[in-house]
Amino acid sequence: MVDQAVRPIVEAIVAKAPNGWTHAVLHGRAGRGGTSVTGGYSRRSEQWNVGMPSPYVELMALAEAVREDRGWEPVSLEIQCRPSGEYQLVAFTDAISRVNGLGSGFQVVLDPDYRLPQPGLHQEPGTAAPAGDPELAVARFRAYLERRAAILGHPDQLPPPASAAAIDEAERRLGRRLPADLRALYMIADGDGIGYENRYLFQGNAWLPLKSVVAEHTDWSGGERPWYGWDLEWEGVVFDTTPTDTVRRCGGHPGWLRFGTSEDGNFLAVDTDPARDGRPGQVISTGRDYDDGPAYVADSITSLLGHYLELLDQGAYEQHGDHISLIEPSCDPDPQQIIGDTPDEVPPTLQAIHINDAKGLVDLAPLTAAPNLRRLHLNRSTTADLTPVRELPVESLRVTLDNGDLTPLSGHPHLTSLDLTTTVPADLTPLRAVPHLRGLDLSGAEVPDPSVLADLTDLRYLSLTGRQWATLLDEGGVPPTVAAARLAEADATLDDALAWAARLGLTTDNALRVTGTLKTTGG
Template sequence: MIEQTARGMAEQIVTHAPKGWARAVISGRAGGGGSGMTGGYTVPGTRAPMRLPEMHSRLMRLAEVIREERGWDPVSWEIDCRPSGEYRLVTFRDAVGRVTGHGGGYEVVLDPDYRLPQPGLRQQAGTAAPAGDPELAATRFRAYLERRAAILGHAEELPTPVTVAALDEAERRIGRPLPADLRALYLIADGDGIGYRHRCLIENNAWLSLESLVAEYTDRREWQDRPWFGWDLEWDAVVFDTTPGDTVRRCGGHPGWIRFATSEDGNYLAVDMDPARDGRPGQVIATGRDYDDGPVYVADSITSLLQRHLDLLEQGSYEKYDDYISLRGACDVGTRQIIGGIPDEVPPTLQAIHINDATGIVDLSPLTAAPGLRRLHLNRSTTADLTPVRDLPVESLRVTLDGGALTPLAGHRHLASLDLNATAPVDLTPLRTAPNLHGLDLSGAEIPDLTALAGLANLRYLALARQQWATLLDHGSVPPGLAAVRLAGGDVTFDDALALASRVGLDTGDALRVTGSL
């Protein structure tokens, strides 16, 4: 059956081929409810566009056949077709798969259960008392409703309140206490929604009913851990700190965050019941779909947030749309990320900068004005001196080094990932004293002595070019703790990746290969 499926894929690729094509190499992933592919046709003398035929139904059939035959789901695949009609299909479980984007190549996952720990789990826990006051919160909430009613010309209809017993049961079900000031609000109204219409009382978000709060916590627990997007995206990921710093744990999600309001687009307000060192239990944060870089601190409590809402109404900082009020003046966290070049005045709140296509050698010294810089990426840009990085908490560093050395990174306690390109050979020895370095991409650098990698016991991800891998493997110097590796390069094949996977300890003997001719 797989032979028939492979032939159908080849027929479709050949049928849609452009004039004068010499080869088509297409790869991707199928199964798990979806499919994807990349690659295209080679046309000598031209820069052929990425003309890919629509193959979703055939790919899902491929996934179905292989699932029945081997039990793999999803699967990775690559098909190579020629104008002569010859074709070759290679498939394997998705432990080996094509990587698109920066660097390209194939990724090999050696430990599918390993996840890089979130930095927030290592932060010191907060010990301060809650800032919220249930009686004051109730007083402010009633005053807030009265002022809104004066603006609208009528009181807003809200759900009936819940009981103390219902609140106690909700806490039992989620296994955590709710802040006292949030409990006080539920004793006034069970959220702000009547049917499908919400008043969006809190920070312009729909305030969830108590039952919806519990369901959000217990039925969708996957958000409580930061989503894992695969090693190609995660190996150099960074979670930003909040402003003020060290108040909220640097996590993409956490069991101590209880969502109680939503903007209905995948983003939420949550009360944080497990804050970092300088935080307070019950503080309000923003988290969700648009906060993969980390949560945003909103207020130290529901009580304080309500006072801010009262102040905004008093100042006239709102818009009235028919029967709806939208507050203006959301919390300002400052500039956390810059894409482009280094500005004349570097904002002290800067945590990430992408320096793109700079002319000349980039001087990094102005970045010392950003004491919280976590991500420094030089894209198609070059620097000669990493000394300014020495005293910055940079965790993700992507750099092209022009004749410089890695010496300033020796003992760097924050550096977690390094993507290195270089114009001259580079000595890796300084990296052996970077205690938290877990990811390296050296595919764009000449490394005279790759055996230094053997001493990086904490390394979990390593990307090298074909010849670099051959050298490292021949010397028996592969770091011992790798969970994933990448064979970098735009011209590497699935077979190349399977060969590497085998050499680094993954059994690939059951890979499927089908050849034929139309």
């Protein structure tokens, strides 16, 4: 079946080939979740010509055939073919996958169950009492509904209240008690939707019924956010909120109970496990657009309802049929993130900066004015002095270093990921004293002695060139804790990646290979 399933894909590749092509490579990933394709054609007059077809139906059929033959779901695959009609399929589990974009090559996942720790899990917990008041919340909610009714000319139609037993059961399934003020609102109405019609009472967010609160919590694996893969996660950073130290620095947390949705992957949630300066029951925004961290909204549902009443009293709203949009006061806060050059005046709120295509050496000293800077990325930009980084809580550092001196990073208490490019050979010895270093990309660096890497016993992600990997593997210096690795070779084949992954300890001798020849007139 696999032999038959691959031929239509080869035919599509050959049919779209440009004149004068000599070789074509299709890299793909396919499974029940869909397909993705990269690759291109080589020609005598140029190295690569993109425009590889993406035959979705045929790739899905191939994935199904491989799934039946080997049980792999999804599958990583590579198809190479030539004008002569000769072709080869190599397929394997997605433990090995193609990495595209700036970080090209292949990635292998050696420990699929390991996840990098979220910094918020180690933050000091909050000890303050809840700010919410259930009686006041009920009074404000009823007043809010009355004001809305006066504007709309009719009261909002809401579902019946949830029973005390239903709330108790929801809390049992959540493993958390709802804040008292939110609990009190559910005893007025079980959300704001009837059928498919929502009133969007929480500033454009539909108020979820209890069954949906439980379902959202279950779908998000008890509150943890989805894992997006090592190529995106290894140098990830979670920002702090404003005010600082109120919400845990996590992408998701079991203590965040989503009760409102904007129906685009973003949510309002009550936080039952705040950070040191937070309050239990505080309201936050989280979800699809909050990968850099949650946003603080209010100290309680009670306070949030008070804010809504104030906006209505000020006439700060717009009516669109049966919907009311509250207009928040305009503000221009100092940025958390800057992309471009170092500004003349560095805002103290800055938590991330991406300096792109800088002319000359970049002076990092002005960045010490940002005491919460956590991501410092120099993209196609070079610096000669990392000393200022000593004074900053930088967790993710991407840098081209002109002098190869990593000494300023020795003992850095916050650094978790380093993407290093060098213009001269670099001594990695100072990295032995970076206690929380979890991710390292040295594919752009000249490293005379990679044996130092063997001493980085907490390293979880490592990216090297093929030559660097060969040296390290020959010397037996791969840190034993590495959970994922990248072969940073743009021209590597899946066969190359399989051989490399085998040396790292992954069993690859069951890779699927199919060869054949099409009848073709050539190109």
